Amino acid sequence: MLVMAADWLTDGGNPQRTSWQKDEHILNKDNVKNLKIVWKLQLDNEPREMHSLFPPLIVGKIAIVAGSGDNVYAIDVATAKILWKKHFEFPTPAKRGHATDPLCPAGLTATPVISNGIVYALAGNGEIHSLKVADGEDVAPPFQFGYPYGKSYALNLWNDVLFTTTAQGCAGNPNQMWSVNLKDPTHKVMTYNPRSGGLWGRTGAAIDESGVAWAPTGDGRYDPATQTYGNGLVGAKVEGNQLKLQDYFIPKNWAWLQSRDLDMQVTPAIFKYKGRELMVAGSKECRVYLLDTKAAGGDDHQTPLDRTPLICNEEVNFASAGIWGGMASWEDAKGTRWVLTPFWGPVHSDFKVPVSYGPVTHGAVVAFKVEEKNGKFKLVPAWMSRDMDQAEPPAIANGVVYAFGSGENTEQAYPDRGLDDNSPERIHDSTHAVFYALDAENGRELYSSGDQIKSFVHFGGLSVANGHVYLGTFDSILYCFGLEP
Amino acid sequence: MSRKCTKSVLYGALFALNFAYAQYGRGGGDWLAEGADTQRSGWVKNDPHISVESVQGGVMQSLWKIKLNGSPTPAVVASRLITYKGFKDLLFVATSADNVVSIDYVLGKVFWESHLPYDSLLVPVKNGTANCPAGMTAGLSLAGPAATAVVRANVAPAPIPTLPRPKKIPAVVYALSSDGLIHTLNQHTGTDIGPAYRFIRGNAKARDLISVGNFVYAVTSDNCGGVSNGVWSINLEDTLVSEWKTGDASVLGLAFGADDMFATTSEGIAALDQKTLKVKQQESGAFGTSPLVFKFKNKEYVATGGAHGHILVRDAASLAIVVNIPADGSKMLGSALASWEDAESKTRWILTVRGSNVVAFKMVEENGSITLQQGWTSREMVSPAPPIVVNGVVFALSSGSRTAPAVLYALDGATGKELWNSGKSIATYSTTGISAGGSKVFVGTHDGTLYAFGYLLNRE
Numbered sequence: 001m002l003v004m005a006a007d008w009l010t011d012g013g014n015p016q017r018t019s020w021q022k023d024e025h026i027l028n029k030d031n032v033k034n035l036k037i038v039w040k041l042q043l044d045n046e047p048r049e050m051h052s053l054f055p056p057l058i059v060g061k062i063a064i065v066a067g068s069g070d071n072v073y074a075i076d077v078a079t080a081k082i083l084w085k086k087h088f089e090f091p092t093p094a095k096r097g098h099a100t101d102p103l104c105p106a107g108l109t110a111t112p113v114i115s116n117g118i119v120y121a122l123a124g125n126g127e128i129h130s131l132k133v134a135d136g137e138d139v140a141p142p143f144q145f146g147y148p149y150g151k152s153y154a155l156n157l158w159n160d161v162l163f164t165t166t167a168q169g170c171a172g173n174p175n176q177m178w179s180v181n182l183k184d185p186t187h188k189v190m191t192y193n194p195r196s197g198g199l200w201g202r203t204g205a206a207i208d209e210s211g212v213a214w215a216p217t218g219d220g221r222y223d224p225a226t227q228t229y230g231n232g233l234v235g236a237k238v239e240g241n242q243l244k245l246q247d248y249f250i251p252k253n254w255a256w257l258q259s260r261d262l263d264m265q266v267t268p269a270i271f272k273y274k275g276r277e278l279m280v281a282g283s284k285e286c287r288v289y290l291l292d293t294k295a296a297g298g299d300d301h302q303t304p305l306d307r308t309p310l311i312c313n314e315e316v317n318f319a320s321a322g323i324w325g326g327m328a329s330w331e332d333a334k335g336t337r338w339v340l341t342p343f344w345g346p347v348h349s350d351f352k353v354p355v356s357y358g359p360v361t362h363g364a365v366v367a368f369k370v371e372e373k374n375g376k377f378k379l380v381p382a383w384m385s386r387d388m389d390q391a392e393p394p395a396i397a398n399g400v401v402y403a404f405g406s407g408e409n410t411e412q413a414y415p416d417r418g419l420d421d422n423s424p425e426r427i428h429d430s431t432h433a434v435f436y437a438l439d440a441e442n443g444r445e446l447y448s449s450g451d452q453i454k455s456f457v458h459f460g461g462l463s464v465a466n467g468h469v470y471l472g473t474f475d476s477i478l479y480c481f482g483l484e485p
Numbered sequence: 486m487s488r489k490c491t492k493s494v495l496y497g498a499l500f501a502l503n504f505a506y507a508q509y510g511r512g513g514g515d516w517l518a519e520g521a522d523t524q525r526s527g528w529v530k531n532d533p534h535i536s537v538e539s540v541q542g543g544v545m546q547s548l549w550k551i552k553l554n555g556s557p558t559p560a561v562v563a564s565r566l567i568t569y570k571g572f573k574d575l576l577f578v579a580t581s582a583d584n585v586v587s588i589d590y591v592l593g594k595v596f597w598e599s600h601l602p603y604d605s606l607l608v609p610v611k612n613g614t615a616n617c618p619a620g621m622t623a624g625l626s627l628a629g630p631a632a633t634a635v636v637r638a639n640v641a642p643a644p645i646p647t648l649p650r651p652k653k654i655p656a657v658v659y660a661l662s663s664d665g666l667i668h669t670l671n672q673h674t675g676t677d678i679g680p681a682y683r684f685i686r687g688n689a690k691a692r693d694l695i696s697v698g699n700f701v702y703a704v705t706s707d708n709c710g711g712v713s714n715g716v717w718s719i720n721l722e723d724t725l726v727s728e729w730k731t732g733d734a735s736v737l738g739l740a741f742g743a744d745d746m747f748a749t750t751s752e753g754i755a756a757l758d759q760k761t762l763k764v765k766q767q768e769s770g771a772f773g774t775s776p777l778v779f780k781f782k783n784k785e786y787v788a789t790g791g792a793h794g795h796i797l798v799r800d801a802a803s804l805a806i807v808v809n810i811p812a813d814g815s816k817m818l819g820s821a822l823a824s825w826e827d828a829e830s831k832t833r834w835i836l837t838v839r840g841s842n843v844v845a846f847k848m849v850e851e852n853g854s855i856t857l858q859q860g861w862t863s864r865e866m867v868s869p870a871p872p873i874v875v876n877g878v879v880f881a882l883s884s885g886s887r888t889a890p891a892v893l894y895a896l897d898g899a900t901g902k903e904l905w906n907s908g909k910s911i912a913t914y915s916t917t918g919i920s921a922g923g924s925k926v927f928v929g930t931h932d933g934t935l936y937a938f939g940y941l942l943n944r945e
Contacts, residue, residue, distance in 0.1 A: 256944045259565075259591070260572040261651075316592070317571035411569070415674045419567040419653040 006465040008058040011111035011154035012326060013395065016270035017206040019462070020330040024397035026467030031483060032400050032437040035447045038468070038482040039080035045069045045476040048105035049097075049423040050408070053472025054154070055461035057114050059133055063463075063470060064114060065478055068107040070124045074136060077468060077480065084136035088123035093148030095171040100422040102458075104151055104170035109459070111154035111203070113162070120162060120182075122152050128162065128180070128187075143187040145180055147173035153204040154267075156213065157182075161238050163205045165215045167198020167265075175199055177215055177236050179243045190243035196220035196230035201267030202325040202393065202459065208270050208293040209277055212237045212246045216264040216281060219257070222250045224301075231257045231264055233281050233289075233296060249281075249289070249297035249304065257285055261318035266341075269327035273337045273370050278305070278377070280329065280339045284322030286313040286348065288341050288368065290379050305377040311351050311366055312343045319412040319421075321345030325461075326393040328401075330440070337370040338440070339379060340401065342391035344410065347384065355383035355442050363391035365403045367443060383443035389431065394438075395462040395469070400446065401438040402469050407431040407456035427474070430456035435471055435481060453479060514875070516562040516576075516922040518626035518695040520821060523741035524778040527823030527836075527873040534924040534940035535875040540895045540904040547910040548925065548937040549593025555580030557929035558624035561658070562590065562922025565651040568673040570596075572651065574923050575672065577627075577658045578935060581620035585660045585668075587675060588935070590923055591942055599675035605664035605687040610710060616690075617709035623661040623691040626701065627672075659701050661694050663687060665712075667701055667719055682724045686712045693738045693775060697759065704748065706735030716748045718762055729755070729762040738775020738821065740787070742801045747776040747787050754789060756804060766804050770797075774837070777822040781833045781848045781855065788835055790818035796837060796846070798857065808857050816840030821871035825898060828877075834860065834898060836872045836879060841865045843872045843881045845901060861901030863894070870918040873926070874898055880926050885914035893919065893928055893938055911936055 006023035013019045027035075045052060045067030056075075057064040062083065063075045070088040075081065088108070097104020112121040118139055119131040126146040130139045145162070146152050150173030152164040160182045166173050176193035197218025199205075205213035212235040220230020232250035236243050257263055261284070268281040270293060277293045290306040297303055313321035321344050328340040347360040364387060368379040385391070388405030395402045409429035412421035432454055437447035455475035463470045469481040514532040521527050529535075534544060560576040576590045583603065587596040601621070603609050613619030655673040662668060665688075666681035685691055685703060688710025694703045702718045715730040716739055734750035741747075745756040745765055754776065755767035774790035778801065785801035794812030799805060819838030826833050833848040835857060842865060846857040863869075866883035873880050877898040885891040891914050893907040907928075917929035925939030 253943050253945055256942050259574070259942065261567075315570055318567075319571070321571075413567050413569045413571075415569045415671065415676075416655065416678075418569075418655045418673065419651075 006058070007060065008056070008463040008465045009114040010057065010156060011055050011461065012203040012206070012267065015156050015158050015207040017203050017267050017326055018269045018271055018330065019326065019328040019393060019395040021395060021397035021464040024464055024466070026483070027398060027400060029399045029439050029446060032446045034483055035437060035481050036484065037452055037479055038485065039480045041075060041080050041478045043067060043071070043073055043476045043478060045071045047474055047476065048107035049100070050102045050426060050458040050474065051105045051107070051109060052458070052474045052476050053460055053478060054111040056463045056470040056472065056478065057112060058463055058465040058470070059114050062133055063478070064112060064119050064133065065472060066108055066112050066121060067476060068105055068109065070108045072112065072119065072121050072131065072136070074133065075478070077466070080480065086129070086131055086136045088125070088129065090123065090125035090127070093125060093171065096149040097170050100424055102421060102423045102426060103168045104149070106149045110152040110164055113155040113157045115157050120155055120157065122146065122155060122164065124149055126150055145189060146178060147171055152178070153200065153202065156204050156207055158207045158211050158213070163207065163213045165199035165201065165204045167200035167218060169198070175218065177205060177213060177234070177243060179213070179238055181238065184241070188241050190238060190241060192234070192236040192243040192245055194229040194234045195227060197263055200265045202461070203267040206268045206270050206279065208235070208279070210237065210293070212293065214268050214270070214279060214293070216266055216268070218265055219261055219263040221258065222254045230254065233264055233268060233291070235293070235296060247296050248301055249291055250302055251283070251289070252302045257283060260316050262316070262322065266323050267326040269329045269339070271329045271337065274372055278370070280327045282323035282327060282341055284313065284318060284324070286311045286322045286343055288323070288327070288339065288379055290370070290377055306379050308368070308379050308381070309351060310348045311341070312345050312348050314346065314348050317345065320410040328394050328396055330396040332399070332440070338382070339368045339370060340394050340396070341366055342393050342403070344390050353381040353384045357384070357386040357443065357445065360384065360387045362387050362389045363405060364388055365391050365394050365401065365438070365443070385436070385438055385443045386445050388436065389434065392457065393461060395464050396440055397464040399440050401440045401443070402436070402462050402464060403438060404433050404435045404457065404462065404471060406458065407433045408458050430474070433457045433471065433473060435469070449481070514562070514922050514924065515564060515627070516560065516920050518561055519559055519624045519693055520740070520775070521873065521920070523695060523697055525738065525740040525775060525821060526777065526779065526825065527821065527871065528825040529875040529921050532875050532924050535878055537877055537897050537904065540878055544940050545895055545905045545938055546941045547907065548939060548941060550934050550936045551588060551593060551595065553578065553580050553586055553933045553935055554584055555582030555620060556931060556933055557917055557935050559918050559920040559929065560922070560927040560935065561625050561627050561920065563627055563652070563656065563672060564923045566672060567651050567653050568655070576922065576927060577625050577672070578929070579621045579623070579625050579660055580933065581618065583621045583662050585625065585658070585670060585675060587672070590925055590937060593937060597675035599670060601660060601662035601668055603662070603664045604666060604681070607664070607687040607710070609663060610688045616707050618690065619663070621661070621663045622689070623694040623703055626659045626694045626696045628656045628696055659694060659696050661685065661691055661703055665689060669721070682719060684719045684726060685717050686710065688712065697741060700759070702739060702746070704736035704739055706737070714750070716757060716762055727762045729757060729764065737772055740776040740778045742778045742785050742787070745801070747778065747801070749774065749776050749789050751792065754787070754799070754804065768804050773818050775821045777824055779824045779833065782850060788822055788824070790822060790837055794818055794839065796857065798855070807855055810846070810857050813839055819869065819871045823872050823874055825874040825877070827899060836874070838869045838871060841867070841869065843869055843879065843896070845879070845898070863896055863901055864903065866894070870915065873919055873921055875921050875926070878904065880919055880921065882915060882919045882928060884916070887914065889914065891915040891928060891930060893926060907938055910938070
């Protein structure tokens with residue numbers, strides 16, 4: 001009998017986006033070698049461009065899964081039965097991204113968030129729906145929270161304020177941070193625009209203990225005189241009925257990042273360490289930055305607490321290399337604080353890590369320990385995982401790191417055509433995801449799904465709760481890994 | 486579903502791109518061919534980092550050097566290319582070894598290198614002479630504009646862009662190999678996008694390769710390899726080659742006006758039809774420089790240097806001489822001129838090497854006629870190469886000699902004041918001259934080393 005002690009209520013596990021499931025007590029590093037697919041469920045979600053199923057949310061016995069075809073499913077995790085399904089109907093919006101553009105799918109793109117038994121889901125037409133977890137019924141009328149087909153990123157929730165971010169200017173949607181107070185009967189939408197490229201951290205904004213929502217900004221200039229904060233990380237907070245910039249961090253080499261499209265586009269992970277609240281973020285350049293949420297980048301906004309050397313992307317490629325998606329962090333029983341980053345492509349020839357597992361050519365997960373000495377903070381490389389085909393953000397639970405290579409073809413440019421990012425070709429050239437369990441202390445592989453997963457993952461992610469690890473794939477199959485019943 | 490491109494489709498797409506590319510200009514300080522543009526102005530008009538003030542402030546740095554296989558031609562520069570290996574800022578050089586090399590000019594790393602195999606029944610020349618060097622002699626040309634509209638005069642340059650618009654589709658680089666074939670190479674890969682076409686007989690001494698629309702042009706001199714001296718063009722749509730033979734007269738260079746193209750030879754100057762190469766007008770005289778086309782007060786002019794050191798400015802429409810600056814004693818001019826216009830004062834400057842100096846002249850209109858007033862004269866240099874201009878900064882190269890290495894100088898374009906020099910950074914003498922782009926100046930030396938100086942982008 002499953003003991004439902006753990007939930008996973010938002011993308012990244014919590015508002016801080018650490019992807020650390022603290023309440024997992026079933027799976028551990030001794031038994032995950034026995035993982036199997038305990039069920040898989042074909043959903044009737046229609047993929048849109050390369051998008052399909054977003055990371056499942058877990059509340060008690062129910063998994064809530066959103067799909068790109070403007071669907072939300074509630075699934076009994078014990079029986080793999082669909083409890084209810086909600087399909088959002090709306091008139092076809094006037095604007096949408098051009099067909100075959102993987103950047104701007106026409107449909108639901110934001111992972112929902114759950115609070116107090118209510119699923120908040122952002123439909124493709126930009127309306128927020130408030131659905132009862134128990135039966136999917138609307139508990140309140142939907143309200144507008146963005147542009148139709150505007151490609152919003154994962155929702156986050158803090159003290160009744162809902163956050164999202166937007167990127168790629170899909171359907172004319174501005175690239176900015178969005179918030180709305182659910183208690184406000186007028187549902188006034190509050191935005192903050194850093195005048196940058198898209199805010200396209202995979203799991204949207206991460207929220208610190210002060211309620212500041214942190215999101216990476218895409219390619220653009222840094223010019224504080226004009227409140228322009230491209231290629232950095234911005235933190236904004238609701239004050240009154242406005243979303244206002246609180247702080248920001250811009251790497252000193254932002255112009256280089258801009259010139260080569262190596263933008264910061266990774267949702268940070270926020271955590272406590274020795275009484276301070278820190279966060280880590282990364283970029284396609286392939287470095288990890290350690291920052292203090294109370295003074296990100298210090299007095300000049302450009303000096304992190306620490307910055308790793310280049311981990312990957314020696315080729316300086318904007319497409320199939322670098323850190324993508326999000327970060328992760330957890331603390332072990334000895335009080336060691338760990339930071340995890342995925343990366344794509346070959347490891348940098350100059351990057352040194354004490355423990356590794358063979359050549360890395362397609363991507364891997366790297367673990368760092370956070371250390372402090374005489375007031376100086378450092379990210380110390382600890383281990384690098386085995387090679388993974390486009391390693392995605394990991395999750396951690398009970399001493400086990402869960403990771404996966406998406407199997408996605410991530411090429412956007414071709415020798416004969418230059419830039420030609422198109423879904424049909426990328427879908428055709430994608431393979432399949434492989435799910436791994438690793439020893440969180442040393443990165444040793446404890447389990448691999450091998451060829452069991454049949455499709456790739458794009459904008460999906462892991463969720464862990466109550467002895468199960470969930471992953472949805474492009475073919476709209478939801479996989480549930482666990483132990484023998 | 487995988488999409489495949491046939492070569493013909495690709496050619497069409499690339500030509501279409503070249504045309505489209507010309508419609509909004511070449512941002513970001515690209516350097517199209519020898520002399521920078523079709524007018525051979527030697528002028529980078531919009532650069533975000535190089536200015537008199539920034540050079541005085543220390544912006545010029547020695548960035549990198551790369552040893553190449555063979556002596557390099559002047560670099561051509563294309564920035565912000567979205568390649569299958571990421572965004573790249575590339576320069577391209579040909580070398581005497583029939584290689585074409587692409588270098589990421591920010592990183593100072595070779596991006597690709599292609600060897601153009603010798604494909605001719607003629608025996609290749611292995612050991613050249615000073616007059617007829619062996620191997621590839623013509624510099625490269627990027628895909629040029631569809632039409633040859635002359636640089637606007639009396640109009641301030643466009644606002645300096647923070648970053649030029651990225652180029653999403655591979656454009657091409659044209660290369661004339663020593664066997665006389667014209668190659669059309671994908672800028673992203675260095676591979677021929679189609680067959681190479683017979684253009685000029687092998688082993689010629691060719692120069693001034695330049696692409697305009699669907700035509701590629703070059704000139705030949707000194708009857709090297711038994712090749713006729715002349716102006717050559719190839720229409721890449723039908724591979725038809727046209728030629729204007731100049732007999733014993735070596736062709737020194739060519740430049741494009743709004744309607745005609747102009748070629749100087751050792752015996753005269755001619756205005757040619759751009760498509761047929763038919764002579765529309767010609768004037769005799771002993772010339773020593775390639776032509777330079779510019780506009781002043783909304784009229785088009787052609788400036789040339791005489792073989793004996795005088796400077797002539799002609800009305801481009803009639804080839805009538807409107808300015809004749811006599812020689813300064815026995816001082817010879819360099820092989821090319823340069824010209825730029827001060828955005829604020831609207832002063833049009835003409836630059837030339839004269840003897841051991843770079844000399845700057847101002848175009849002045851007095852009582853309805855124009856003349857050249859001497860502005861400033863640089864310090865003495867050893868065999869100075871033709872100067873170039875980036876924004877308002879003149880770069881002059883003391884090419885050096887077997888006993889004196891080359892030195893690059895940055896001069897205030899308005900006063901000639903020396904702002905910076907490369908000191909001892911360059912190890913030996915230069916035979917290839919200079920070009921610029923992407924806030925950098927490139928110098929090749931006789932030993933096959935390419936040097937880069939300029940703005941250092943903080944990558945750390």
